[in-house]
Amino acid sequence: MLLLSGGVDSTTTGAILREAGYDLYALSFDYGQRHRIELRSCYESAKMLRAAQHKVVEIDLRAFGGSALTDEIDVPKGREIAEDIPITYVPARNTLFLSFALAWAEVLGARDLAIGVNAVDYSGYPDCRPEFIEAFERTANLGTKAGIEGTRFAIHTPLVNMTKTEILREGLRLDVDFGKTHSCYDPAPDGAPCGECDSCVIRARAFAELGIPDPAITAIS
Amino acid sequence: MLLLSGGVDSTTTGAILREAGYDLYALSFDYGQRHRIELRSCYESAKMLRAAQHKVVEIDLRAFGGSALTDEIDVPKGREIAEDIPITYVPARNTLFLSFALAWAEVLGARDLAIGVNAVDYSGYPDCRPEFIEAFERTANLGTKAGIEGTRFAIHTPLVNMTKTEILREGLRLDVDFGKTHSCYDPAPDGAPCGECDSCVIRARAFAELGIPDPAITAIS
Numbered sequence: 249m250l251l252l253s254g255g256v257d258s259t260t261t262g263a264i265l266r267e268a269g270y271d272l273y274a275l276s277f278d279y280g281q282r283h284r285i286e287l288r289s290c291y292e293s294a295k296m297l298r299a300a301q302h303k304v305v306e307i308d309l310r311a312f313g314g315s316a317l318t319d320e321i322d323v324p325k326g327r328e329i330a331e332d333i334p335i336t337y338v339p340a341r342n343t344l345f346l347s348f349a350l351a352w353a354e355v356l357g358a359r360d361l362a363i364g365v366n367a368v369d370y371s372g373y374p375d376c377r378p379e380f381i382e383a384f385e386r387t388a389n390l391g392t393k394a395g396i397e398g399t400r401f402a403i404h405t406p407l408v409n410m411t412k413t414e415i416l417r418e419g420l421r422l423d424v425d426f427g428k429t430h431s432c433y434d435p436a437p438d439g440a441p442c443g444e445c446d447s448c449v450i451r452a453r454a455f456a457e458l459g460i461p462d463p464a465i466t467a468i469s
Numbered sequence: 470m471l472l473l474s475g476g477v478d479s480t481t482t483g484a485i486l487r488e489a490g491y492d493l494y495a496l497s498f499d500y501g502q503r504h505r506i507e508l509r510s511c512y513e514s515a516k517m518l519r520a521a522q523h524k525v526v527e528i529d530l531r532a533f534g535g536s537a538l539t540d541e542i543d544v545p546k547g548r549e550i551a552e553d554i555p556i557t558y559v560p561a562r563n564t565l566f567l568s569f570a571l572a573w574a575e576v577l578g579a580r581d582l583a584i585g586v587n588a589v590d591y592s593g594y595p596d597c598r599p600e601f602i603e604a605f606e607r608t609a610n611l612g613t614k615a616g617i618e619g620t621r622f623a624i625h626t627p628l629v630n631m632t633k634t635e636i637l638r639e640g641l642r643l644d645v646d647f648g649k650t651h652s653c654y655d656p657a658p659d660g661a662p663c664g665e666c667d668s669c670v671i672r673a674r675a676f677a678e679l680g681i682p683d684p685a686i687t688a689i690s
Contacts, residue, residue, distance in 0.1 A: 303532060311524060312573045340572035343612045347568040351561035352533045375612040383611045387604040391564045391596040 249353040249361045250274045251345050254289025256429050257364030260415050262297040263422035264406045265362050274299040275349050280310035285439040289430035342375035350388050362404040368411050412454035427463030470574040470582045471495045472566050475510025477650050478585030481636050483518040484643035485627045486583050495520040496570050501531035506660040510651035563596035571609050583625040589632050633675035648684030
């Protein structure tokens with residue numbers, strides 16, 4: 249059960265699990281994110297990863313408000329990437345996403361959940377840290393029929409201790425086409441990345457460190 | 470932040486918190502449950518409890534399937550209420566509901582979440598047990614900005630160790646109109662309870678123990 253946004257991290261996570269022999273059931277969300285291109289990327293990624301099934305669940309986080317990714321708040325640009333939690337934080341997002349993944353996994357009989365969280369270049373999100381993932385795994389095993397009956401859920405986070413550069417390198421080894429992945433928090437209407445938000449900056453630095461062009465940029469320019 | 474289904478337990482939970490001085494923000498779900506009357510009851514309950522706000526979030530659990538409450542599976546009737554997990558179990562339901570409550574609470578600045586779970590007459594659901602609630606609370610405090618910045622979330626479960634009879638007694642003391650609450654897993658199209666599912670049986674036993682008629686039955690007959 250792969251949480252798939254269509255970005256670098258979730259797509260690479262899928263490629264790692266596929267290599268490990270798992271069949272992939274990909275789960276994406278239409279949560280009123282402003283960058284609708286994320287949805288297009290998740291379909292492309294699911295196809296690239298040859299997922300056995302792909303579901304897109306609609307959840308209306310805008311009803312609650314509270315984030316630059318769902319509200320009409322300006323995404324910060326050109327700032328130093330700091331250790332504090334940015335305005336692009338979406339309240340309880342990974343808790344919600346993992347809860348849906350858990351529900352679907354239990355119905356399918358799947359016990360392995362995967363999420364592309366990363367605690368190195370993680371841009372300050374609390375719900376990308378290993379302590380959070382461990383706490384959710386415990387919750388999953390206490391709050392489900394499958395969990396308390398003894399077939400335990402495991403949450404896989406193969407990228408958690410990797411830098412973005414290491415993630416790209418691993419993805420390239422596994423033939424991920426990063427030209428089809430999307431990272432920008434505030435793309436232009438045609439899908440072109442802004443190049444200035446945290447996510448664009450982290451991605452650009454990683455491609456620069458590898459000394460190769462970003463195929464998503466090349467595809468557009 | 471009150472999770473409100475419009476049943477005996479969530480309505481009584483709300484009344485207890487209101488008495489304790491909390492303003493109530495009620496959250497209900499339209500999750501494709503077969504008993505649509507549950508939705509009507511949650512509006513009635515929110516009104517009765519004078520909630521400051523009431524939101525109904527639509528989530529499509531039917532997309533995943535797997536429960537008598539959302540699928541076209543017969544609700545078991547007339548069985549002995551056993552310790553095993555019944556077919557009416559909805560995968561990861563309370564994990565999902567609490568995740569949405571957490572998201573809204575964080576946006577509102579609320580730190581107190583309440584859920585009417587009950588581990589005595591709980592009919593076998595794993596996600597009604599105190600261990601699960603504690604694990605979710607820990608997850609909430611690790612996976613949110615508010616939690617890790619130190620204003621901790623608390624999940625209140627005032628009914629967790631009460632029998633259904635004790636819950637009714639407490640509700641009556643707090644002027645809950647149980648005629649407006651709904652418990653049945655498989656009501657008739659007019660909303661009349663079946664009288665035979667686990668939930669009806671537990672409710673009927675409790676009213677019988679108190680020696681008073683169930684106003685929801687009286688209202689219909």
